[in-house]
Amino acid sequence: MLHRRLLRTAAPLIVGALALSACSKSDDDAGSDGGKKVYRIAYQGPLTGESSALGVHMENGVKLAIKQANARGDLPFTLSYAAGDDAGSADQSPAAAQKIIDDDKVIATIGPAFSAPTKAAGELYSQAGLVALTPSASSPALTTLGFTSFLRGIPNDDAQGGGMAAYLARKVKARKVFLVDDKTEYGVGLAGVAEADLKKAGVQVVHESVPQKTPDYTAVATAARNSGADGLIYAGFYADAAPFAKKLKEAGFDKPKIASDGTNDRKFIDLAGDASEGWLLTCPCVDATVEPGIKKFTEDYRAEFKVDPGTYSAEAFDVTNLVIEQLRTLGTDATREALLDKVRHADYKGLTKRFRFDDKGEFPDRTAFLYRVESGRIAYQGNILTLAAS
Amino acid sequence: MSPHEFWDYLVPGVALGALYAVIAIGYTLVYGVLQLINFAHSEVFMLGGFGSLIVLTSLTPAHPSAPISVLLVLVGLVVSALCGGATAYGLEKVAYRPLRRRGAPKLVFLISAIGASFFLYNLAGKLFGRDPLPMPHLYDNNVVLTVFGARVTITQLLLLVCALLMMVGLDLLVNRTRLGAGIRALAQDPETASLMGVDTDRVISRTFVIGGLLGGVAGFLFGLNTQVSFTMGFNPGITAFAAAVLGGVGNIRGAMLGGLLLGLVESFNVPLFGEEWRYVAAFVVLVGVLMFRPAGILGVKIGRAA
Numbered sequence: 001m002l003h004r005r006l007l008r009t010a011a012p013l014i015v016g017a018l019a020l021s022a023c024s025k026s027d028d029d030a031g032s033d034g035g036k037k038v039y040r041i042a043y044q045g046p047l048t049g050e051s052s053a054l055g056v057h058m059e060n061g062v063k064l065a066i067k068q069a070n071a072r073g074d075l076p077f078t079l080s081y082a083a084g085d086d087a088g089s090a091d092q093s094p095a096a097a098q099k100i101i102d103d104d105k106v107i108a109t110i111g112p113a114f115s116a117p118t119k120a121a122g123e124l125y126s127q128a129g130l131v132a133l134t135p136s137a138s139s140p141a142l143t144t145l146g147f148t149s150f151l152r153g154i155p156n157d158d159a160q161g162g163g164m165a166a167y168l169a170r171k172v173k174a175r176k177v178f179l180v181d182d183k184t185e186y187g188v189g190l191a192g193v194a195e196a197d198l199k200k201a202g203v204q205v206v207h208e209s210v211p212q213k214t215p216d217y218t219a220v221a222t223a224a225r226n227s228g229a230d231g232l233i234y235a236g237f238y239a240d241a242a243p244f245a246k247k248l249k250e251a252g253f254d255k256p257k258i259a260s261d262g263t264n265d266r267k268f269i270d271l272a273g274d275a276s277e278g279w280l281l282t283c284p285c286v287d288a289t290v291e292p293g294i295k296k297f298t299e300d301y302r303a304e305f306k307v308d309p310g311t312y313s314a315e316a317f318d319v320t321n322l323v324i325e326q327l328r329t330l331g332t333d334a335t336r337e338a339l340l341d342k343v344r345h346a347d348y349k350g351l352t353k354r355f356r357f358d359d360k361g362e363f364p365d366r367t368a369f370l371y372r373v374e375s376g377r378i379a380y381q382g383n384i385l386t387l388a389a390s
Numbered sequence: 391m392s393p394h395e396f397w398d399y400l401v402p403g404v405a406l407g408a409l410y411a412v413i414a415i416g417y418t419l420v421y422g423v424l425q426l427i428n429f430a431h432s433e434v435f436m437l438g439g440f441g442s443l444i445v446l447t448s449l450t451p452a453h454p455s456a457p458i459s460v461l462l463v464l465v466g467l468v469v470s471a472l473c474g475g476a477t478a479y480g481l482e483k484v485a486y487r488p489l490r491r492r493g494a495p496k497l498v499f500l501i502s503a504i505g506a507s508f509f510l511y512n513l514a515g516k517l518f519g520r521d522p523l524p525m526p527h528l529y530d531n532n533v534v535l536t537v538f539g540a541r542v543t544i545t546q547l548l549l550l551v552c553a554l555l556m557m558v559g560l561d562l563l564v565n566r567t568r569l570g571a572g573i574r575a576l577a578q579d580p581e582t583a584s585l586m587g588v589d590t591d592r593v594i595s596r597t598f599v600i601g602g603l604l605g606g607v608a609g610f611l612f613g614l615n616t617q618v619s620f621t622m623g624f625n626p627g628i629t630a631f632a633a634a635v636l637g638g639v640g641n642i643r644g645a646m647l648g649g650l651l652l653g654l655v656e657s658f659n660v661p662l663f664g665e666e667w668r669y670v671a672a673f674v675v676l677v678g679v680l681m682f683r684p685a686g687i688l689g690v691k692i693g694r695a696a
Binding site: 048049050052053183208209210211213214215216217218219220222223226239242243246250251252267270271272273 | 395398399402403405406515520521522523524527531533541543546612615616617619621622624625626629656657659660661664665666668669
């Protein structure tokens with residue numbers, strides 16, 4: 001009797017556990033590669049959640065770099081991939097990081113992709129001595145928090161925020177700018193830089209903070225129009241930029257609008273439709289489909305994933321290759337610490353740019369690029385500071 | 391604030407408020423008959439949005455002509471209502487009825503509702519993707535009229551008209567029909583109602599469906615105004631629940647009033663205090679009102695419907 005009751009309770013539990021374990025990613029490093037040592041390169045970013053499109057672009061870049069490195073066959077070890085999904089949220093980031101850290105085979109992490117998750121997990125990576133090289137987390141504060149294994153593979157938001165400010169002040173000659181952030185780590189940081197630079201240039205700033213997933217952007221769009229601003233900045237992600245863009249159009253706001261790399265995605269156009277037309281988008285990333293040196297990468301990426309590379313795909317590919325190059329010099333007895341030291345002092349010429357890190361792990365160059373939504377596609381314009389001065 | 395600005399913020403405030411009101415009715419109806427908060431109602435709303443999105447995406451041509459546009463909107467309304475109604479019906483059957491049969495304590499219903507809500511929105515995320523999706527282009531959302539200089543778009547007008555029709559219809563249903571009498575009887579005294587021949591199970595089930603129909607349509611209208619995503623129910627759901635409490639939970643006209651009031655507060659908060667205080671302003675009003683009228687604006691006695 002007891003057995004039967006036990007069975008009745010246990011059976012659904014076991015079935016549930018089995019179903020769950022079937023859902024989780026199975027280990028696929030086979031290890032049959034002539035008995036070569038296996039290192040894993042992990043990636044932490046949003047693979048689910050509202051910003052998953054951005055996360056997947058990068059994941060693909062990482063996967064492609066690993067695949068090509070293995071295919072070349074000249075490495076003394078085999079590389080495999082481990083995914084860490086943080087859904088782009090600070091809450092889920094420590095768990096994703098811990099899972100990566102606990103995996104002994106992981107030798108380096110690409111990511112975290114976003115700023116808030118980086119802030120939440122940076123200390124864990126530091127304690128584990130595991131390099132966390134982000135291709136995209138751009139909040140300037142991240143390198144001031146004392147993380148010892150965090151390295152940034154892109155210019156931080158000072159470049160984008162400063163670039164936007166320069167463009168609106170010098171090219172558009174705006175006298176008043178309506179600045180909106182989305183209350184995230186990323187948006188607030190970016191908006192702060194833009195605001196400071198605009199004020200320095202003598203431009204008046206109206207600053208609004210609009211939390212993500214606001215049910216209706218009509219009121220704030222109306223406020224933008226009524227403010228009499230002759231330029232607008234949105235510092236946030238496409239899922240919110242899109243409804244905001246729609247409402248701005250309905251409200252009749254027709255001044256130049258500029259948004260940052262969180263919005264710089266094809267999805268922005270899909271969601272906002274006509275209302276996205278003419279929006280200016282910045283990014284510290286280059287356009288992989290336009291820059292000449294990146295043709296081969298773009299073709300390989302298309303062949304592998306059947307889509308064009310997206311925002312930060314090429315950057316993720318680059319930083320993964322950077323790690324692989326350093327790992328190659330260490331050979332088969334690499335440790336996490338040794339690799340961290342190597343990567344920190346690397347000077348690597350990637351497809352997108354030259355990668356170096358200062359003593360805080362910050363990327364020393366300050367460049368951002370401007371894009372524009374033209375007839376339903378994101379068209380590359382060039383270096384934002386050059387454009388602002390022209 | 392200039393008079394011109396006043397109208398500028400009044401229009402979106404009323405449109406948003408009408409939407410909140412329609413969702414709030416779903417909470418209040420269920421509370422009326424069961425004295426429990428159906429926290430999964432926000433998922434009814436979300437699935438209404440997805441249902442209409444999927445059907446409309448497959449139907450809508452590239453450039454719909456005016457009569458086609460009207461037809462598509464009607465299809466959207468009907469489909470979203472059906473999806474919302476079906477979801478609510480299913481919820482009652484799966485998450486509530488078994489508990490009610492066994493006389494579970496009230497707290498268990500609450501947990502069951504929250505569990506159902508988690509399940510449904512994660513399921514939607516899995517099925518339909520985690521990225522937000524746009525409603526297809528049903529019509530050019532032009533400004534159709536101006537009220538004292540404030541622009542009113544087709545979507546805003548549609549929101550308002552649909553919400554008003556639904557509220558009037560519901561008010562008639564509750565106050566003039568047999569089913570409405572059953573709902574009111576159950577709200578006043580479930581035991582006596584069942585002794586007097588009210589089929590409790592049937593009335594409860596239908597109450598869920600009615601709330602679901604309204605919630606589903608609200609999901610469609612919300613999607614039309616912004617976009618559809620698996621987490622879209624959360625914020626409007628919380629606000630609408632607050633609206634139901636503000637108006638006097640269990641009281642249908644109260645829910646309408648509460649929704650409208652919160653919509654206006656959220657809209658006028660933007661020019662007065664700034665968008666970042668949206669929810670703070672709404673909840674300050676809520677707490678302020680409840681301090682002086684603990685049962686809500688129109689709440690006479692907690693738990694009495696209409």
